[in-house]
Amino acid sequence: MNIAVIFGSRSVEHDVSITSAYGVMKGLEKMGTHTIFPIYISRSGKWIYDKNFINIETFAHYNDENYKDTSFEIDFSVSKKLCFSQKRKGLFTKKEKIEIDFVFPILHGMNGEDGSIQGIFDILQVPYMGPSVLGSALGMNKIVMKNVFKSLGLPITNYLIFDKNNYDATKVEILGFPIIVKPANLGSSIGISKVEKKEDLADAVELAFHYDQNIIIEVCVQNLVELNCAVSEKDNEVITSLVEQPVGASEFLSFEEKYVSNEGGTMQGVKNRVKIPAEISDELTKQIQNYSKIIYKEFFCHGGAPRIDYLYDKVNDKLYVNEINTIPGALQMHLWVKSMPISDFLSNLIKVGFEKAKDKEINIDFQSNIIGHTINFTK
Incomplete structure (x- = not known):
């Protein structure tokens, strides 16, 4: 199967997307059963395929100018596959084509995680990982997100x-x-x-x-402990990961603490600075996992593996839902390793993604006389 991992994009979280995609591509590569196509969207919005993008070192000295003749465009004449054609360099140049069966959109922030690219996939009927347009849009805007949490009766801060x-x-x-x-x-x-x-x-x-x-x-929650829980589904059942507890130098994790080490090197999320499972009671763990399942369903996350973030006041024993990340860094694969092998986790996302695509195949062939009536009316 040809699998595209799409990353980068015109987003302030562009670099985070690159590091996330690197982790996902390495996981897919270890499966050894699929052909991986790394497709990078540059900051200028150019779509570029290069097999070397699977190695993160390629981006150490990336320059758009080096790829000015290698960008690709989507072929909208084909459905149920994502087809790319290389932009023609000359009149008689043969265009390279790529046909993709399944997509992992490892994009963070606007122009990727917000439902925009998911809409393209839905129009083309291409199977992909993650929530569709509605779930992605709900999870992107913190204002709408808070209002939905509130309507569900979930505990949130003022x-x-x-x-x-x-x-x-x-x-x-x-x-x-x-x-x-x-x-x-x-x-x-x-x-x-x-x-x-x-x-x-x-x-x-x-x-x-x-x-x-x-x-x-x-x-701001006092006596703060940050807690995270990932959610997905398997065999039509919503499942949760272990709860993790990020350990940062400050009360809330900054961008630098999440993605940059003291030596300046990038990290795959915070996997080296977390406690898994979190040092909390069984009762609190179950409460977090139950809330996470509710949020997964109510935010239409079918086909994805979002992470739900929580704030816990350890002195007053009060838990608050903070936010949902519909495409979390590196899909938070480290949260699932004790539940299932990474290969099973990724295979399951592919399986559910195909099921989601099939569910969307609705009958749009509705016969009516409205065009004929309109023609007669205009005569």
Whole structure:
């Protein structure tokens, strides 16, 4: 089977996507049963295939200019396969073509995780890993996300929502300090600030608005323990991973702590700085896993393996749902290794992805006389 791993894209989480895709491609490569096509979307939006992209070292000195004659375009005349054709260099140049049976969109943030690329796959009827358009869009916007959590009766922190035209610092001060300020549509802790006092609020708000037109400001959980749980499905049953506890130098993990080591080298998420399973009670573990299953279903995550993040006040024994990541870093494969081999985890995502595609094959052949009536009416 030809499997494409698509990554990069025009997103501030572009580099995180590259490191995530590297981990997924290595997992697929070890299976030895599929042909992997690494397809990179550059920051300028160019789609490029190069078999060497499976090695992350290729991106150490990447330059668009080196691939100006090797970009590919999607062939929209074919359905049920993702077909790429290399842009023609000359009138008599034969175009290289690639036919893809299944797609792993390992994209983070806007222009990839938000439902935009999933819409392309749905139109072409191409099977792929992850939620479809609706689930992806719901999981991208933190404002909508919070509102859905609230409607489900899940515990969340108090929060305020602003756009650039209605921001009001006096309302924020009513929440009290410390608070967390973050953009509404980003992940990987980009643009997020913890604000301890009023004097630092303006800078945090300016930073968040730099990345998004909308921001969310929420009460900062004290005595904080961050907890994460991944969710997927197998044999029509929703399943959860072990609960992990990230261990950072600060109360909440920054972008640098998540993806950059002290020596400056990139890391595959936080797998070297987590406790698995988390050092929490069995009761709390079950509560987190139950919440995660509810969120998986209500956010239409069929076909994916999202990660749900939680905030826990260990002194007051209060748990809060923080957010859902529909395409988490490297698919959080490290959370599943004690439940199943990585090869089984990836094979299952492919299996469910094909099942999801089949479920979407609805009968659109509805016969009517509306065109004839319209023609007669215009005469």
